[in-house]
Amino acid sequence: MSDTVALGQPTVGQEELDAIADVFKSGWIAGNGPTSRRFEAAFSAATASEHTLATSNCTTALQLAFHCLGAGAGDEVLVADYTFPATGHAVMHTGATPVFVDVLPDTACIDPQALEAAITDRTVGIAAVDYAGQTADFDLLERIASKHGLWLGEDAAPAAGAMHNGRPAGSFGDAGCFSFHGRKGITSGEGGALTTSHADLDAKARKLHAFGIESALSRAASNDLPIPQFDELGFNYKLSDIAAAIMLVQLERMPTLIANRTRVAERYSDELADNDLVTLPVTRQGNVHVWQAYTLTLDPTVHRGELARMLREQGIQCNIGTYASHLQPLYGFAQQCPVSADLFERHFTIPMHANLRDDEIERVLNVLKTSLPKARA
Known part of the structure; x- marks a missing residue:
């Protein structure tokens, strides 16, 4: 769309x-x-x-x-x-x-x-x-x-x-x-x-x-x-x-781009802080986070694929976080990394870039908050 x-x-x-x-x-x-x-x-x-x-x-x-x-x-x-x-x-x-x-x-x-x-x-x-x-x-x-x-x-x-x-x-x-x-x-x-x-x-x-x-x-x-x-x-x-x-x-643009992404991240975190169906990303003390991605950890009761379908049907792009590498066939499944495997199943990224307008941020939040309870397995 x-x-x-x-x-x-x-x-x-x-x-x-x-x-x-x-x-x-x-x-x-x-x-x-x-x-x-x-x-x-x-x-x-x-x-x-x-x-x-x-x-x-x-x-x-x-x-x-x-x-x-x-x-x-x-x-x-x-x-x-x-x-x-x-x-x-x-x-x-x-x-x-x-x-x-x-x-x-x-x-x-x-x-x-x-x-x-x-x-x-x-x-x-x-x-x-x-x-x-x-x-x-x-x-x-x-x-x-x-x-x-x-x-x-x-x-x-x-x-x-x-x-x-x-x-x-x-x-x-x-x-x-x-x-x-x-x-x-x-x-x-x-x-x-x-x-x-x-x-x-x-x-x-x-x-x-x-x-x-x-x-x-x-x-x-x-x-x-x-x-x-x-x-x-x-x-x-x-x-x-x-x-x-x-x-x-x-x-030359980088300081402004980081500031804009940080503004988006802060808006997301403020609006989702009380939502029991997601865990927010954490910035460790002493770190400056540049927010290449904004990744939520979904509650285990939320069906990620269904949530993605709902957002995409309403024009909100989304994706997984990244890969639990040890689960990829190329590497032979020889190791166990349970935390990484869990994040691979539950991480969910929502729109994050320096050009997001306030109305787009509001739209993402509204669609996400409405869809989360409907996507519970």
Whole structure:
């Protein structure tokens, strides 16, 4: 229907179009060019990280990070179970085995106690996930990683702009990985970034993400004709300069976008606080939540599929939270993560984006509150 309230929606306009036009005029629209370099510098400043590498998406950033951190055949990487399976996929692409770890029921981020219990002599690293725009407890995770001699990666796919105890997402552990997919808080349609404060990790990832050779931009500055040599198997994981130009504008928009999403989240929480059929999302003390998604936990008596049907029939988009990865056939059903499995069954996301008008918020709330009791099993 034409008056559908979208689950997610990008905020883009003339500024992004002007930035794209400037890239067209520059003559360098491919990846790893001068606009990408400007975006990388701006994103490093925003994430308090020394290095940023722009990538084609978050999955390629994750794969590069895990590969460069040394994950390989015979290794195990502990992965927060409640995540889009890209996190586990990225581990598998290195040849290592993802070992899924249960999450906390309130934030859906990795459970530090379960994490420490899962460490074996094959464990080499940790992949923690920032669910829905809120960081995991990285102060504690960094202590656990240091204690056991493990590397720590942050899957910050939905968390650009999020904070934990005064530190921004992307500044934790050994590497952070972001998504700029169309449903994320800042977006170029597709795209990603790898952040790190390790110069050696950045140098290796930078080489590998461009086929394993020095970038064309670097070679273009030479007065002679340098011919690169391929001495290492690389990938083609570059972000185009067109997308990088969009991201520079999106970074400027980010504070306003976060403020608008926060306003929506606060309105939802105020209106649903007394509803016994839902549990509201929690923001942990010390965290700044950027609300990539607003996820309710339904009472067990509510039939989620029926509730979704009712909302969609009235033009309200909705969805699940994300996936309990250990339940996916690819991973072999070898583990138990009961909290994640429960959230997978009961999480329910409602429209969340920076463009939601007051009348749309009111409509979502009215339809949801009317439909919840009718959807009880």
